[in-house]
Amino acid sequence: MPQPGPEPDVLQACSPAKINLFLEVEGRREDGYHELTTVMGRVDLCDILNFRRTDDGRIRLRLAASGEERASPVSAGFPLDGQNLIVRAAAVLQEQSGTALGADIVVAKRIPLQAGLAGGSGNAAVTLRTLNRLWNCGLDESSLGELADSLGSDIRFLLTGSRIAVCTGRGNRVRPLPFCGQLHGVLMIPFSGNATAAVFRTLRTGAGQADRRHPAALLRALQEGRMQGLSGLCFNRLQHAAAELNPDVDRILKQLRHTAGNAMVTGSGSACFALTESARQARLLASRLRSRTDDQVIPFCI
Ligand code: C5P
Numbered sequence: 001m002p003q004p005g006p007e008p009d010v011l012q013a014c015s016p017a018k019i020n021l022f023l024e025v026e027g028r029r030e031d032g033y034h035e036l037t038t039v040m041g042r043v044d045l046c047d048i049l050n051f052r053r054t055d056d057g058r059i060r061l062r063l064a065a066s067g068e069e070r071a072s073p074v075s076a077g078f079p080l081d082g083q084n085l086i087v088r089a090a091a092v093l094q095e096q097s098g099t100a101l102g103a104d105i106v107v108a109k110r111i112p113l114q115a116g117l118a119g120g121s122g123n124a125a126v127t128l129r130t131l132n133r134l135w136n137c138g139l140d141e142s143s144l145g146e147l148a149d150s151l152g153s154d155i156r157f158l159l160t161g162s163r164i165a166v167c168t169g170r171g172n173r174v175r176p177l178p179f180c181g182q183l184h185g186v187l188m189i190p191f192s193g194n195a196t197a198a199v200f201r202t203l204r205t206g207a208g209q210a211d212r213r214h215p216a217a218l219l220r221a222l223q224e225g226r227m228q229g230l231s232g233l234c235f236n237r238l239q240h241a242a243a244e245l246n247p248d249v250d251r252i253l254k255q256l257r258h259t260a261g262n263a264m265v266t267g268s269g270s271a272c273f274a275l276t277e278s279a280r281q282a283r284l285l286a287s288r289l290r291s292r293t294d295d296q297v298i299p300f301c302i
Contacts, residue, residue: 011134013126015047017117018157019187019266019273019300021164022215023236025203033153033170034200039215039222040157040171041164041183041302047109047119049086049126053134054102059090064108074296075109085120085151089127092147097137112296114193116242116267118154125158148172154267163302164222166215181225183302184282185275188256190248190295192270199268202241213237231262231275242269252295259292260285273300 022039029035048064061080081087086105093099105127111119128144131137139147148155153171162176218233220226242265243250249265252272256263260274276282282299289297 007134007136009053009134011051011130013049013051013130015049015111015119015122015126016042016158017045017111017119017122018042018154019117019271019302020236021230021234022213022218023238023267024213024215025200025237026212029170034203036168036171037215038167038171039164039177039218040154040167042158042162043117043187043300043302045111045117045187045298045300047107047111047123049108049123049130050106051127051130051134052104054104055100056102057094057100058102059087059094059105060103061087061105061107064106074112077113078107078109085124086127088151089124089147090131092150093128093131093135093137093139096143096147097132097135097139099135099137101135103131103134112189112193112271114195115189115271116194116196116265116269117187117189117271118158118267121152121154122158124148124151125155128155129159166219177219177222179222181222181227182279183222183227183230183275184277184279185273185300186256186260186282186285186289187266187271187273187298187300188252188289188293188295189271189298190246190252192246192248194242194246194249194269196268199238199241199245202245203238204241228277231264234262234264234275236265236267238268239265246270248295255289255293259288 018040024037026035156172156174164179165174165176213235249269253263256274265272286297286299
């Protein structure tokens with residue numbers, strides 16, 4: 001019988017972004033958060049994180065020192081101290097597990113900050129999962145999930161690894177959706193970001209709002225693989241507030257609607273997306289948009 005090899009002391013992980021295909025705000029909660037019904041999809045845009053186990057108990061984080069990432073405006077403003085969700089995730093895992101180990105972490109950042117793409121949340125999810133293994137902490141899924149919730153609302157979805165899920169509560173009660181299809185589109189992202197808390201504050205919600213939306217038709221279409229006309233079933237309650245706070249969002253939504261025929265903000269923005277019917281159409285749309293704008297334009301697939 002082959003013996004299991006020694007645990008590796010270096011691991012690499014891909015940290016994906018998400019978009020919200022649907023987001024309804026059901027009301028305000030007593031804890032200050034909002035009750036949501038949202039449909040999230042994991043997209044193929046990702047950051048790459050490299051972890052190396054160390055013995056000194058310290059967490060050191062830096063940006064990849066070479067290549068396009070260093071010069072990229074994407075990483076401008078990315079904190080490398082205790083504010084960073086990677087460092088915070090590592091710290092809560094150290095505390096929970098009692099490990100004396102540390103880590104050197106290098107991140108190649110591709111997902112823009114403050115874009116509604118959950119780049120930071122994805123980083124936290126892969127940090128929990130990868131260091132749990134690298135440090136041999138042995139925490140189970142439910143303990144990792146509780147740590148995820150202590151760090152942010154979107155982290156559970158990215159921790160589950162599902163492609164599409166319906167998320168309720170703060171966004172952290174995750175029900176994966178059976179989905180065999182492929183969903184294509186283009187992200188258009190301004191260099192200005194949106195602060196999530198500010199967008200929620202700008203939102204005017206009436207409890208029991210008359211025009212409350214439900215994702216049932218979208219979920220049926222996704223499950224049955226009916227991708228045509230899907231954009232008409234997507235919805236985001238935060239869109240108006242996101243565009244009101246940030247004129248770039250308003251401008252991009254108009255440009256996408258004009259060029260692609262559909263447009264929606266993801267999460268609280270500032271990234272917007274349009275769905276297309278194929279990967280080829282997404283590439284064509286992306287090159288058309290790139291010739292007309294300085295915003296970041298990224299074709300994606302779920
Ligand atoms: O949970 P997360 O740290 O991602 O949330 C950032 C901010 O967004 C919160 O501080 C809160 O103001 C707002 N938020 C909310 N309701 C949610 C999720 C986030 O009000 N369900």
